[in-house]
Amino acid sequence: MLAGRANTAELSYDNFYASDPKTLVLSCLGAMGNGKSSLLNAICDxxxxxxxxxxxxxxxxxxxVLRPWANPPISRYCQFIDTPGMCDSSVRDRENMQECVRYFKSLSFGVSAFLLVxxxxxxxxxxxxxxxxxLFEQLLGREFWKYVILVFTHVDENIRDLLEDNIDVLxxxxxxxxxxxxxxFKLDKRTFDPPMVFLTTQRIRYNAYAQRHLQELYNAVAQLERDRGNKKFTCGWFHQIMSTPGEDQKSSFIITSVRSALGSIKSAISGGGSWCAMQ
Ligand SMILES: Nc1nc2c(ncn2[C@@H]2O[C@H](COP(=O)(O)OP(=O)(O)OP(=O)(O)O)[C@@H](O)[C@H]2O)c(=O)[nH]1
Ligand SMILES: [Mg+2]
Structure with a gap:
């Protein structure tokens, strides 16, 4: 039985499941080519x-997408949210803004973990x-750091020994x-003490090494869930998105918020910090 949902009348099929407390909602974030999509494919098999x-x-x-966690098989449904680069200098472009809108709408039901890849x-x-x-900190608040898991890909079995020193340093x-x-990000241990998982996304099926490390990732997600009292990440801004009536109004609200967050980040940083030059 699915329990504790948001107003189901407005929900699409995927969002209906995403709003179920038992569904894991996982979002991959990270720079281009780091292995975000490969990781989700590996988990879904x-x-x-x-x-x-x-x-x-x-x-x-x-x-x-909504799929069961398949590698290793775990009887939990997950909503996986893969991302393109949404926060770069061209974020004001209409297309990128639309991606931001889609992304934050799908997150607003709550997020089990942000996988920073x-x-x-x-x-x-x-x-x-x-x-x-x-940008995430500005929009979601500092609490979001408590839901981050650091994932390092390309830790393939045949080079694992060579990478051990690297892993020790990290x-x-x-x-x-x-x-x-x-x-x-001026964080303390209480706010930010994320699990770190080292894995490969390649040749997962029937590979004990690869499966073991994906199991470690699942364990990290499940531990985080327990540590947060089985409450998905949410914030005032997500509540505002949810309570804004109508899809067009939600979209406008998100666009206005993202623009204003980008503006305040840049002005805060030009007053002393360092806004990185874009890649
Ligand atoms: N050897 C090895 N290759 C990997 C691993 N993970 C990803 N790759 C390769 O790295 C490349 C990039 O992987 P993607 O999953 O497309 O990376 P992404 O982060 O989704 O990239 P964008 O969508 O372009 O941002 C692909 O050629 C993958 O096959 C890994 O664990 N080991
Ligand atoms: Mg990708």
Whole structure:
């Protein structure tokens, strides 16, 4: 039985399920080519999202799909939300704004975890990622950091040994990756103490190594759920989106909020911080 839903009269099929407290809602975020779509395909055991490498991002649109967590098989339904680059300098372009609208509408039912995806071979906190995180913090509030899981892809079995030193450096409690994020975004341990998962998205089926690490990711999601009292992430801004009547009005509200957030981030940063030059 599905319980605790929002007003079902207005919900599409996917949103109907997304609003079920038992459905996991997972959103992949991260720079181009880091393996976001591959990760979701690996979890679903299906080539839902196009993947690949090129000068342009392969994922062009926000795509939310509802599937069971298939690798390793876990009897939970998930709404997976894959993202293209939405927060770059051209965010004012009409098309990018429409992606922001689709994205935040699909998140507004609540989010179980934000999977912040990096390629282990290039873990710089690049400009795109920093700007995106500034925007998220501005719109969603600092509480959203409590729902972040750091995922490092390209930790393939055949090179795992070579990557161990790298992983140790990233996990270092004082100078590792989490400390760097805390420094950049002025976060403390109480607000930001994310799990870090190292995995491969390749050749998942029948591969014990790959399955073990996807299980670790599921465990991290489930632990986060427990730690947050089984409450998905939500915020005042999501409530405002939900309570705005009509799709067009919701869209206008999101666009106005995103524009104003971008404006205030840039002016705050020009007054002392550092808005990164876009990639
Ligand atoms: N070896 C290896 N290759 C990977 C892994 N994850 C992703 N890739 C490859 O990296 C490339 C980029 O992967 P995508 O999943 O398309 O990356 P993305 O982040 O969705 O990229 P955009 O949609 O362009 O932003 C593809 O060629 C994948 O096959 C991994 O764990 N190991
Ligand atoms: Mg993609």
């Amino acid at each position: 299906e080539q839902i999202y196009r993947t690949g490498r090129g000068a342009e991002p392969i994922t062009k649109h926000v795509e939310a 990096f390629n282990i071979n290039d873990t710089r906190l690049d400009a795109y990622t920093q700007n995106m995180l500034y 996990e270092d409690p004082n100078e590792g990756f989490v400390s760097e994020l805390r420094r950049v």
